[in-house]
Amino acid sequence: MIVAAAAVCVAALALSSCKEDNLSPDPGQEGQQTFPDPLDHSDAMFQINWTPYKVEQGGDGVSIEVTSLSEKDFTFVCRPGSAVKAFKVAAFPLSELYNMLINLDWTGGITDAAVENALRSYIDETSSGGTTGYIGGADITYGVVGDDDNEMEFVWSQAGYTLIPTVVPDAEYIIIAQGYYEYDESTKEADTPAGLSLCYVRTPHKPLVGNPDLEIDIEPIYGGMRVGFTAADQSAAGFYEFTAPKSELMEYIDAFGETMLRDFVRHWQILDGPFSFAAGDSPYPMLMNIGEEAAKNAMCAAVAVDVNGTPGPLRMKDGDAKHIPEEAQTAKAKVIVDAEHIGSLIFWLNAEMSEYTREVDIRHIKKSEWDATYANDKEAREALKLELLDEGWVIQNPKFSYNDETLTATGEGSTEFAYRIDMKDILPNTEYVVAYVAVNYFGQADDVYASEPFITKSRNITDPDACAGEVTVKCDKPSSIGFTVNFTYNKKEVAAYYWQVVAPIGDGQGGAVPGYPLVDNKINWEATEHSDWMTYFFEKVDMFNNPLCNIWFFNPDDLKTEDNKNGTTVADENNPDVVTDKWTFADMAPGTTYQIVCAPEDWNGNVGEVKLYECTTTALDPGPNPEVQVTVQKATSGNGITVIFNPIKDVGRMLVMQASTSAELSATWSPADLVNGTGTIGMYTEEEIIGILEAAVIGDGTEGGTGGLSYYTEAQFVQTGSQPCVFLCVPIGAYEDGTALYGDLLYVIYDGKGGYSMDISDYLK
Numbered sequence: 001m002i003v004a005a006a007a008v009c010v011a012a013l014a015l016s017s018c019k020e021d022n023l024s025p026d027p028g029q030e031g032q033q034t035f036p037d038p039l040d041h042s043d044a045m046f047q048i049n050w051t052p053y054k055v056e057q058g059g060d061g062v063s064i065e066v067t068s069l070s071e072k073d074f075t076f077v078c079r080p081g082s083a084v085k086a087f088k089v090a091a092f093p094l095s096e097l098y099n100m101l102i103n104l105d106w107t108g109g110i111t112d113a114a115v116e117n118a119l120r121s122y123i124d125e126t127s128s129g130g131t132t133g134y135i136g137g138a139d140i141t142y143g144v145v146g147d148d149d150n151e152m153e154f155v156w157s158q159a160g161y162t163l164i165p166t167v168v169p170d171a172e173y174i175i176i177a178q179g180y181y182e183y184d185e186s187t188k189e190a191d192t193p194a195g196l197s198l199c200y201v202r203t204p205h206k207p208l209v210g211n212p213d214l215e216i217d218i219e220p221i222y223g224g225m226r227v228g229f230t231a232a233d234q235s236a237a238g239f240y241e242f243t244a245p246k247s248e249l250m251e252y253i254d255a256f257g258e259t260m261l262r263d264f265v266r267h268w269q270i271l272d273g274p275f276s277f278a279a280g281d282s283p284y285p286m287l288m289n290i291g292e293e294a295a296k297n298a299m300c301a302a303v304a305v306d307v308n309g310t311p312g313p314l315r316m317k318d319g320d321a322k323h324i325p326e327e328a329q330t331a332k333a334k335v336i337v338d339a340e341h342i343g344s345l346i347f348w349l350n351a352e353m354s355e356y357t358r359e360v361d362i363r364h365i366k367k368s369e370w371d372a373t374y375a376n377d378k379e380a381r382e383a384l385k386l387e388l389l390d391e392g393w394v395i396q397n398p399k400f401s402y403n404d405e406t407l408t409a410t411g412e413g414s415t416e417f418a419y420r421i422d423m424k425d426i427l428p429n430t431e432y433v434v435a436y437v438a439v440n441y442f443g444q445a446d447d448v449y450a451s452e453p454f455i456t457k458s459r460n461i462t463d464p465d466a467c468a469g470e471v472t473v474k475c476d477k478p479s480s481i482g483f484t485v486n487f488t489y490n491k492k493e494v495a496a497y498y499w500q501v502v503a504p505i506g507d508g509q510g511g512a513v514p515g516y517p518l519v520d521n522k523i524n525w526e527a528t529e530h531s532d533w534m535t536y537f538f539e540k541v542d543m544f545n546n547p548l549c550n551i552w553f554f555n556p557d558d559l560k561t562e563d564n565k566n567g568t569t570v571a572d573e574n575n576p577d578v579v580t581d582k583w584t585f586a587d588m589a590p591g592t593t594y595q596i597v598c599a600p601e602d603w604n605g606n607v608g609e610v611k612l613y614e615c616t617t618t619a620l621d622p623g624p625n626p627e628v629q630v631t632v633q634k635a636t637s638g639n640g641i642t643v644i645f646n647p648i649k650d651v652g653r654m655l656v657m658q659a660s661t662s663a664e665l666s667a668t669w670s671p672a673d674l675v676n677g678t679g680t681i682g683m684y685t686e687e688e689i690i691g692i693l694e695a696a697v698i699g700d701g702t703e704g705g706t707g708g709l710s711y712y713t714e715a716q717f718v719q720t721g722s723q724p725c726v727f728l729c730v731p732i733g734a735y736e737d738g739t740a741l742y743g744d745l746l747y748v749i750y751d752g753k754g755g756y757s758m759d760i761s762d763y764l765k
Helices: 094-102 112-124 246-256 258-267 367-374 378-391 530-540 671-676 686-698
Strands: 023-025 034-036 062-070 073-080 086-093 152-155 172-184 189-202 214-221 224-231 238-245 284-287 298-305 311-319 333-342 346-353 359-366 393-396 414-421 431-439 472-476 484-490 494-504 549-552 568-571 578-584 593-602 611-616 627-634 640-649 653-659 709-711 715-720 725-734 740-742 746-750
Touching (some): 034 189, 062 189, 073 172, 073 189, 086 112, 094 246, 112 172, 214 311, 224 238, 238 246, 238 258, 333 359, 333 431, 346 359, 367 378, 472 611, 484 593, 627 746, 640 653, 640 725, 640 746, 653 686, 671 746
Antiparallel strands (some): 023 034, 062 073, 086 172, 224 284, 346 414, 359 393, 359 431, 472 484, 494 593, 627 640, 640 715, 653 709, 725 740
């Protein structure tokens, strides 16, 4: 999905080299950490009046001081002045602030006051983007207690209270603090803005490891292009990318320069890290919005980074979308909501599509919003069309095919079943319509239409006996690390069901097990009341972000004829309306009984009784001589290797690891150095090298602390390509008294050329 054209902008500075920057003293006390010199932005379109690393404010503002700085984090303190009763604070990439500014209406002129007002508005916006559509703002207002000696420290990697892209090396940030003269403690709302503080931060970077670079491949298609990325060599550990109309990228570069665009590319995705090249070996679509923008010349900007995150050069490549013929036929469709299957948070629907319709993109909208915003406003519907094409739910026409030479449909029209379910967004007892748009072979969209309105059911959580549906739960296929749970129900009676693994039975001391939730601090689940569960399911738990709490329903995409993977749904041969969802659990403790709760909800919104079930994993028998079998399989074509560690006897579990870089091994050398006999390998004896590998997988003496992953059963790893790596395993058994016994290190060294060895001496001769 391409970010809307509004989300593009940059600065006019040369790309940084791998040479270390000069460091300037911190403005604080002598002897403190030194920070990188600020870069020169005097030629940028917008001048932001920041102060580097330390901002001193009087009683009407918030002073800011950066106290610690690393490649991927920074710490700072805020000191509100005596007149300040509250403040908001957030840190933004400078590239993002420039991007926000260049997209504003500057008909009144670009002045210092206008820029400052824009920054005030930006930090005041909600985290969802507010009026600009960007991720901006600060989620929390901090009230000030007393008038003197107020200080608050912020470690930005721990900033769960706001939204910011992950801090990256060799990038610039602005910490913004907005003070307020008034604060209501009861509502947590502030009023009457005081001073604005802007503190500049530039993260340091380590010298480049190798020469990380990439190649961009562009394939023009109708309505856009497909973009693929290939690493130039193995020093490229990952990459960031951004695709947009070329005119917008060049506008950003003209305003701020290539270095700032490089920073923007590394931040706009709000990811924990760069993309993997493994995921980008084949081109994948980066589609422009449908309409006139799709025919414009588009450009992809990308940058590869090394193992430390230090960026290589910014690369850009442009291409044109294929021309869409004027004679292209318009797609047509109609969406019909199934009146018999409308629940409190779910509804079924059918999409009737013509032979020229490739897909239908949909979204449910409150009828009141449709009537007020879209029904009588063509311009608003055009904007909604782009949103549906970018972010709508897609219903494909499986019978569609097309001959673009003769401009004729060679397939058929189709009526397809679909559904929508959303615990947060589909509200009970609310009137909705489904907004939809049909899309043809060339990606062109018809007008936006709305389905007939419908009202969701009210939810009844007080009378479980009223529920007309039932879910039967059965556990089978136990292993030492998990089991399979089967949920069986009639899809025309049960709209959805709620289930959760609540805990193993006790922690050995009569208490709950850490990591598993409680319901009003009750350990005895049998004694937990229905009302407690309802409060828990519908008020206390984020159903979509808590991995231990789930809501499920009939999903035809999961309907299979055999149980061969997690999430399989199997239909009853005698009654196809009766289905069984099969979920296989892993990463559980051996020889442990787990408790699962489940409650159905019928199509009238009645939530049934919460029932308790038990599933038990099989026990392990760790002993004094843990033995693991190592199996190596070479790729049948090209370079590659598969390594399998399989416990044979006396193994309680295994610590396993696959490492390709020095950082993963916490060593001064990498597997490539070992294979090639380079670096500092010669400084170590065979025993010392094995000790380093063993410490990496065990985690420097702490079981699984920094290195290895824990497995109870077979562990399989695959390595393809030309990057050498090592596969490591330490089996864990037990002494007679039950304490853990670490077995000998097992390892496989892959040379990146299709060969391998299980004898490290082969590389030390």
